[in-house]
Amino acid sequence: MAACGSLSSRIVSGSRTACSTLTPYIRSAAASHLLSRKPDTKNSSTHRLANAGPRCDLRASGPHRLYRTSSLGTSGNSSDFASGVEEKTPALVLSDAQRRTIYALSTPPGKAGVAVIRVSGPDALEVWRGLVKTRGEGKGKVKACEPEPWKMHRCEIVHPGSGEVLDDGLAVFFKGPRSFTTEDVLELHVHSGRAIISSVLNAISLFPFCRPAERGEFTRRAFEGGRLDLTQVEGLRDLIDAETEIQRKLALRTAGGSTRARLEELRNETIQCLALVEALIDFGEGEEIEEGVFEQARARVLKLRDTIRHHLSDNRRGEIMRSGVRLAIFGPPNAGKSSLLNFLAQREAAIVTPVPGTTRDILELSLDIGGLPVIVADTAGLRKTDDIVESIGVDRAKQLVESSDVSLCVLSAPDVLVRSQGGDWDLRLPSPVAPLVKDDTFILLNKTDLMPPSALAQLPSGTTWAVSLSTGHGTQAFMDSFARALHNSLLVENGLEAEEPLITHARQRVHLENALEFLEAFLETPPEDVVFAAEELRYAAQAIGKISGVIDVEDVLDAVFRDFCIGK
Numbered sequence: 001m002a003a004c005g006s007l008s009s010r011i012v013s014g015s016r017t018a019c020s021t022l023t024p025y026i027r028s029a030a031a032s033h034l035l036s037r038k039p040d041t042k043n044s045s046t047h048r049l050a051n052a053g054p055r056c057d058l059r060a061s062g063p064h065r066l067y068r069t070s071s072l073g074t075s076g077n078s079s080d081f082a083s084g085v086e087e088k089t090p091a092l093v094l095s096d097a098q099r100r101t102i103y104a105l106s107t108p109p110g111k112a113g114v115a116v117i118r119v120s121g122p123d124a125l126e127v128w129r130g131l132v133k134t135r136g137e138g139k140g141k142v143k144a145c146e147p148e149p150w151k152m153h154r155c156e157i158v159h160p161g162s163g164e165v166l167d168d169g170l171a172v173f174f175k176g177p178r179s180f181t182t183e184d185v186l187e188l189h190v191h192s193g194r195a196i197i198s199s200v201l202n203a204i205s206l207f208p209f210c211r212p213a214e215r216g217e218f219t220r221r222a223f224e225g226g227r228l229d230l231t232q233v234e235g236l237r238d239l240i241d242a243e244t245e246i247q248r249k250l251a252l253r254t255a256g257g258s259t260r261a262r263l264e265e266l267r268n269e270t271i272q273c274l275a276l277v278e279a280l281i282d283f284g285e286g287e288e289i290e291e292g293v294f295e296q297a298r299a300r301v302l303k304l305r306d307t308i309r310h311h312l313s314d315n316r317r318g319e320i321m322r323s324g325v326r327l328a329i330f331g332p333p334n335a336g337k338s339s340l341l342n343f344l345a346q347r348e349a350a351i352v353t354p355v356p357g358t359t360r361d362i363l364e365l366s367l368d369i370g371g372l373p374v375i376v377a378d379t380a381g382l383r384k385t386d387d388i389v390e391s392i393g394v395d396r397a398k399q400l401v402e403s404s405d406v407s408l409c410v411l412s413a414p415d416v417l418v419r420s421q422g423g424d425w426d427l428r429l430p431s432p433v434a435p436l437v438k439d440d441t442f443i444l445l446n447k448t449d450l451m452p453p454s455a456l457a458q459l460p461s462g463t464t465w466a467v468s469l470s471t472g473h474g475t476q477a478f479m480d481s482f483a484r485a486l487h488n489s490l491l492v493e494n495g496l497e498a499e500e501p502l503i504t505h506a507r508q509r510v511h512l513e514n515a516l517e518f519l520e521a522f523l524e525t526p527p528e529d530v531v532f533a534a535e536e537l538r539y540a541a542q543a544i545g546k547i548s549g550v551i552d553v554e555d556v557l558d559a560v561f562r563d564f565c566i567g568k
């Protein structure tokens, strides 16, 4: 987890008083920043969204810090710089849009070996100059010096006003565009403690052109700078959230650009087909261009449609791998469902008693089963009941079983194994349970300690196991086999390891489904309506582009970046 907002905002709120101690150095830096900067001309990539306006609009106003314009020179005492409030000369107010350099704690707040504070934006170097005093080889005296980009510098971090040493640490300067955000980035590695972090963030807040970062703002800048597309942004967020090996591997590949490349292929192919149809509109068949162009486009769109259909018929594997397999444990009362949940969780998460009907509502836990993320739900025992609370629990249990990805029916072996006249043991499912047991339902026979061994000799293998959760007998074999079965049900297709899913988020699926609809609409359009046909292809390309954000996607950006933490 990266740092959350409260710490930095609390620290920044005290910054106006601290401004009174600023040195002439910062004042001149601020002055040159405000008065001599040219407007940012870098915002030209297709990824870039409308950002801040010109950074030095002296007419702008806002609720932020106030500075006297007359003090923005190279002389005068530091108190001149504190605030324009009591001064007669007009105050200069910087809006958030003008303060383009952002900073935040990028590691979790609290006691730890190291905390990393990130500064990104056009003035990161100014922050270095004000805060970082580097040490030469050995134990030389510290002094201000320019950073060697991408190299870790041993340094002292000092208060830019008083020169007081705040901490001894490391600093590294990434020269844009070869940085995460594509801007100049400064990283300060300090000891992680509340007072240290607080003092360093406070010191950075004294620079008038800096402001605290918002949630996911560093990553958003990486997106706006063209370093990441939206699928990579989502992959990065998933990587931070990953709790199991499968999640980590999938997220790492997505963050590394595998989805981006595959989508780019689909979009390029759509655009190629569009180009063929556009050519037909512009020149007309049989004149300047060869015949059969529309058929060529159709043939390619057919292939494209099949590829997209294939990606969409993935049983939501990517979303399930990312967010977890939903496993419902169900069965009659007193079978041992809660005992199983506790066994899987390795703790007393659910109440276990000999009283049938103890579990009334759904209890969910996120667990790692054989590297797979699994959201396991314990449910109320299924039986006919007049108890209103219990019957609500039973209804909820049934709904959950129907909507889960995988279900496991727990039965008490002595209750369901019945000896036939021929001496064989038959499995009799209780009537409230039977309708929910499907071909792909896993079955666990519990309480084998109460059964003769002969009763368990003929159990079908693969998806039915027999254990005693009380004695532990059979539980290890069950776990190994169940984890394998879960893995196979999710990640194996026709006996082979399923291909890596293209879609890992519901948002991506919606856009890909839209693209498919437009392609199908194109295929239904007759050649005479070539203009409409071209429109369908254009919409299809746009729908694919929305997944990676290569076209204007302002509406989806907030949704994607909202779940990030501050500092990321």
Ligand SMILES: Nc1nc2c(ncn2[C@@H]2O[C@H](COP(=O)(O)OP(=O)(O)OP(=O)(O)O)[C@@H](O)[C@H]2O)c(=O)[nH]1
Pocket: 332, 333, 334, 335, 336, 337, 338, 339, 340, 351, 352, 353, 354, 355, 356, 357, 358, 359, 360, 379, 380, 381, 382, 446, 447, 448, 449, 450, 467, 468, 469, 470, 471
């Ligand atoms: N002999 C024996 N008793 C068991 C075993 N597993 C669980 N029990 C007991 O069976 C009783 C019911 O266990 P639970 O785990 O609460 O069963 P449940 O299916 O969640 O029950 P409900 O809450 O009624 O739905 C408890 O007294 C457990 O100690 C087992 O393997 N052998």
